[in-house]
Amino acid sequence: MNYSIINKACQIKHKTSKISIVCSSLLLAFTTTANEVPTIDIANSLDENSRHKIITSVISKLKQGYIFEDKAVEMAHLLRSHQQKNAYQSITSSHEFAKALTQQLQQVTGDKHLQVEFSEQIIPLINDAKGQLEREAFEMDMWRAHNFGIEKIERLKFNMGYLKLTAFGPVKEVGPLLASAMNLLNNMDSLIIDLRGNFGGNEQTVQLLASYLLDQRTHLLNMYKREGDRTEQHWSSDYVEGQRFGQQKDVYILIDKNSFSAAEDFSYAMKNLKRATLIGEISAGAANSGDIVRLDDHFSIFLPTARGISPITKTNWEGKGVTPDIQVLSENALNTAQVAILNKLIENEQDPRRVERIKARIAEL
Numbered sequence: 001m002n003y004s005i006i007n008k009a010c011q012i013k014h015k016t017s018k019i020s021i022v023c024s025s026l027l028l029a030f031t032t033t034a035n036e037v038p039t040i041d042i043a044n045s046l047d048e049n050s051r052h053k054i055i056t057s058v059i060s061k062l063k064q065g066y067i068f069e070d071k072a073v074e075m076a077h078l079l080r081s082h083q084q085k086n087a088y089q090s091i092t093s094s095h096e097f098a099k100a101l102t103q104q105l106q107q108v109t110g111d112k113h114l115q116v117e118f119s120e121q122i123i124p125l126i127n128d129a130k131g132q133l134e135r136e137a138f139e140m141d142m143w144r145a146h147n148f149g150i151e152k153i154e155r156l157k158f159n160m161g162y163l164k165l166t167a168f169g170p171v172k173e174v175g176p177l178l179a180s181a182m183n184l185l186n187n188m189d190s191l192i193i194d195l196r197g198n199f200g201g202n203e204q205t206v207q208l209l210a211s212y213l214l215d216q217r218t219h220l221l222n223m224y225k226r227e228g229d230r231t232e233q234h235w236s237s238d239y240v241e242g243q244r245f246g247q248q249k250d251v252y253i254l255i256d257k258n259s260f261s262a263a264e265d266f267s268y269a270m271k272n273l274k275r276a277t278l279i280g281e282i283s284a285g286a287a288n289s290g291d292i293v294r295l296d297d298h299f300s301i302f303l304p305t306a307r308g309i310s311p312i313t314k315t316n317w318e319g320k321g322v323t324p325d326i327q328v329l330s331e332n333a334l335n336t337a338q339v340a341i342l343n344k345l346i347e348n349e350q351d352p353r354r355v356e357r358i359k360a361r362i363a364e365l
Contacts, residue, residue: 044092044093044094045092045094046091046092046093046094046097047092048089051083051088051091051097052083053296054097054101054295054296054299055079055080055083055088055101057295057296057299058079058101058105058116058295058301059075059076059079059080061293061295061301061303062075062076062105062303063076065226065227065290065293065303065305066114066226066303066304066305067224067226067288067290067304067305067306067307068109069226071108071109071111074108075104075105075108075109078104078107078108079101079104082104088100094118094298094299095118097118098116098117098118098299099116101116102114102115102116110285110318110319111286111288111304111318111319112260112284112285112286113261113286113288113289113290113302113304114288114301114302114303114304115301115302116295116299116300116301117292117299117300117301117302118298118299119298119299119300120298121298122297122298123294123296123297123298123299123300125294126294140173143169143170143173144173146166146167147177148167148169148170148173148174148177149165149166149167149168149169149174149198149201149205150163150164150165150169150174150177150178150181151164151165151166152164152194153181153184153185155188156192156338157338157361158189158341158342158345158358158361159187159188159189159190160188160189160190160191160192160338160341161185161188161190161191161192162191162192162194162334163181163185163191163192163193163194164194165193165194165195165198165209165263166197166198166199167198167199167200167201167262168198168200168201168202168205168206168209168262168263168266169201169202169205170201170202170205171202171204171205171208174202174205174208175208175241176241178205178208178209178212178242179240179241179242180242181242182212182240182242182243182244182245183242183243185245186242186243186244186245188249189249189250190249190250190251190252190341191213191245191249191250191251191252192251192252192253192254192334192337192338192341193209193251193252193253193254193276194254194333194334195253195254195255195259195263195266195267196254196255196256196258196259196280196330196333197256197258197259198258198259198260198262198263199258199260199261199263200260200261200262200263200264200286201261201262202262203223203234203262203265203289205262206220206234206262206265206266206269207220207234207235207236207237208237208240209266210236210266210269210270211236211237211239211240211244212240212242212244212245213245213246213247213251213270213275213276214236214247214273214275215244215246215247215248216238217235217236217237217238218235218236218273219233219234219235219311220234220235220236220265220269220273220311221233221234221265221269221308221309221310221311222234222308222309222310222311223289223306223307223308223309224306224307224308224309225305225306226305226306227305231309232306247275250277250341250344251270251275251276251277252276252277252278252279252337252340252341253266253267253270253271253276253277253278253279254278254279254280254333254334254337255267255278255279255280255281255283255322255324255333256280256281256283256330256333257281257282257283257284257321257330258284259280259283259284259322260283260284260286261284261286261287261289263283264283264284264285264286264287264317264321264322265287265308267283267322268310268316268317268322269310271322271325272310272312272313273312277325277326277337277340278322278323278324278325278326279324279325279326279328279333279336279337279340280324280326280327280328280330280333281324281327281328281329281330281333282320282321282322282323282324282327283317283321283322284321285317285318285319285320285321286317286318287307287308287316287317287318288304288306288307288308288318289304289305289306289307289308290302290303290304290305290306291303291305326340335365338361338365339362339365342358342361342362342365343362345358346358346359
């Protein structure tokens with residue numbers, strides 16, 4: 001299971017990168033070859049019968065698996081009420097219908113993970129081996145094109161490490177990359193992890209990154225799952241492939257209103273463990289986890305079936321977001337982190353010439 005609604009990646013234009021993902025769904029869309037010419041405009045051909053079937057399927061999936069059963073009932077009532085009032089009658093665009101359903105579901109729950117999506121390509125069935133392989137290959141190509149979320153590694157002035165993550169990619173592929181990154185950052189005296197605009201991703205990758213910043217195995221999160229009424233514990237690992245940054249050097253995490261899901265999980269855990277100082281804006285507020293569920297050939301829903309619970313706060317960041325220790329505008333967060341590090345350096349610096357260089361750098365920032 002994953003935190004992220006992968007299609008969210010397709011809507012975010014990263015301010016710090018020239019890369020802009022403009023696909024409609026990372027998991028559900030597939031590349032169209034030159035000789036594939038659609039004969040029917042399925043994106044704009046919804047009729048009353050089609051809308052009824054989709055709504056029925058949405059209600060069924062919600063009642064079967066949504067993390068909050070009472071909210072599933074409430075959402076079902078709302079959708080049927082709108083349907084009886086003919087509120088969907090004028091919607092013939094599949095994309096607009098998916099958007100309308102999403103808005104109404106989120107209106108009841110405030111759950112930003114809960115989204116209905118439309119794909120012009122046929123969504124493969126679970127037992128469609130060929131379709132699943134195509135989907136997985138497409139997903140992997142998209143992750144690879146964005147280096148599995150690792151965007152930038154840099155040494156800043158005064159030996160500060162900087163790691164920019166746009167997502168928490170699949171742990172199998174991210175593992176070796178993160179090990180290399182942490183090896184490069186190991187000699188730095190402090191570390192800034194930039195999660196501004198990070199749209200989430202893999203829960204195991206959250207645990208892996210946390211493992212590099214902690215000296216011993218640590219309880220990070222409880223994940224309560226509706227299916228089986230059970231709780232799964234998330235812990236950092238005793239072993240990492242790269243060099244462990246450790247728990248003694250200062251870490252700063254940058255977040256903003258577009259830091260989503262797994263990015264919030266990591267930030268929330270590091271803040272409550274007092275392992276890092278958070279700087280920036282209050283994050284998006286998406287703490288539920290789940291999977292994409294097929295509704296029909298072209299519609300799907302990201303269905304949250306679990307919710308994170310901190311072993312420290314006994315709650316989570318759903319609907320509230322993660323609050324930074326130092327609140328500043330997103331665009332000022334990186335400079336603020338550097339100034340905080342430099343001010344700490346001055347406190348312990350004995351060399352007057354170095355003190356002057358530090359002050360000059362603060363003035364620049």
